[in-house]
Amino acid sequence: MSTDQSWMSWSDDTPPPAELHPEIPHPARMYDYYLGGKDNFPADRAAAEQVLSFGPLVRISALANRAFLQRAVRHLAELGIDQFLDIGTGIPTAGNTHEIAQQVNPSARVAYLDNDPIVLVHSRALLAAASQGTATVLQADLRDPAAILADPQVRQLLDLGKPVALLLFAVLHFVDDADDPHAIVRTLVDALPSGSHLALSHATGDFASPTDAAKGPSVYRSASAQLTMRRKDEVARFFDGLELLDPGLVTASQWRPDRPAQETDDRVAIWAAVGRKP
Ligand SMILES: C[S@@+](CC[C@H](N)C(=O)[O-])C[C@H]1O[C@@H](n2cnc3c(N)ncnc32)[C@H](O)[C@@H]1O
Numbered sequence: 001m002s003t004d005q006s007w008m009s010w011s012d013d014t015p016p017p018a019e020l021h022p023e024i025p026h027p028a029r030m031y032d033y034y035l036g037g038k039d040n041f042p043a044d045r046a047a048a049e050q051v052l053s054f055g056p057l058v059r060i061s062a063l064a065n066r067a068f069l070q071r072a073v074r075h076l077a078e079l080g081i082d083q084f085l086d087i088g089t090g091i092p093t094a095g096n097t098h099e100i101a102q103q104v105n106p107s108a109r110v111a112y113l114d115n116d117p118i119v120l121v122h123s124r125a126l127l128a129a130a131s132q133g134t135a136t137v138l139q140a141d142l143r144d145p146a147a148i149l150a151d152p153q154v155r156q157l158l159d160l161g162k163p164v165a166l167l168l169f170a171v172l173h174f175v176d177d178a179d180d181p182h183a184i185v186r187t188l189v190d191a192l193p194s195g196s197h198l199a200l201s202h203a204t205g206d207f208a209s210p211t212d213a214a215k216g217p218s219v220y221r222s223a224s225a226q227l228t229m230r231r232k233d234e235v236a237r238f239f240d241g242l243e244l245l246d247p248g249l250v251t252a253s254q255w256r257p258d259r260p261a262q263e264t265d266d267r268v269a270i271w272a273a274v275g276r277k278p
Pocket residue numbers: 027028031065066069087088089090091113114115116119140141142143168169170171174175225
């Protein structure tokens with residue numbers, strides 16, 4: 001959802017590069033559309049509109065997730081964390097991780113990783129202009145955590161011997177059970193020292209009827225990544241061995257809100273929490 005698109009290599013007159021697969025809905029571009037961004041193609045908008053037609057809580061949940069990301073990153077920076085490993089970063093939008101963290105600590109460093117090439121195209125242009133070497137963006141797949149931990153560019157920017165905030169916002173629901181997302185998170189957390197934190201958000205069908213809860217995943221079946229919603233207890237297991245910060249595992253809107261409670265807050269379809277490695 002970058003606001004300045006003048007750098008983009010395609011326009012209404014120039015077709016996008018084929019490797020971006022504009023004909024296949026991509027979760028990153030669908031999410032950009034939910035947030036009101038313009039970095040999406042007709043196939044993304046059509047799929048996103050289908051999901052949005054399920055009710056107002058879809059967009060409310062996307063916005064609540066983004067707001068949680070920003071509150072969590074600010075809180076982590078205020079705790080003194082100055083290194084962030086942000087996996088499943090998404091297309092840049094207002095209030096990206098490095099911008100929020102650097103409001104608190106200008107020398108905070110962020111490694112952004114995403115497996116979608118379109119995210120890389122957008123993020124590289126934004127970061128080249130804005131981050132002055134304190135952030136990097138890499139193509140990487142969360143399903144290969146060992147490769148992430150060994151990546152020379154990650155290790156050049158982040159000192160994995162010192163506390164790191166591992167950020168997994170709205171990405172684990174794109175990892176199938178068959179890929180064992182809990183083992184992936186464990187591998188990443190195990191590699192980080194005491195004082196590191198895990199901040200995570202995850203889509204859930206806990207507040208919907210079984211029929212309604214199945215609708216979202218059915219749309220994503222035609223997309224480049226499948227959606228697996230998880231129950232609260234399944235999301236809680238990502239924090240095994242960690243100390244949950246107050247207020248624990250709650251809907252994204254209920255995590256340290258910075259505005260008066262809304263009627264929808266307890267039905268936002270995203271579980272959210274931050275945990276500390278003892
Ligand atoms: C819904 S967006 C979330 C963006 C941002 N983290 C946020 O919460 O605002 C999900 C992102 O995860 C990325 N993603 C999905 N599966 C992934 C994987 N296996 N490895 C890395 N990134 C992945 C998508 O490309 C997309 O950019």
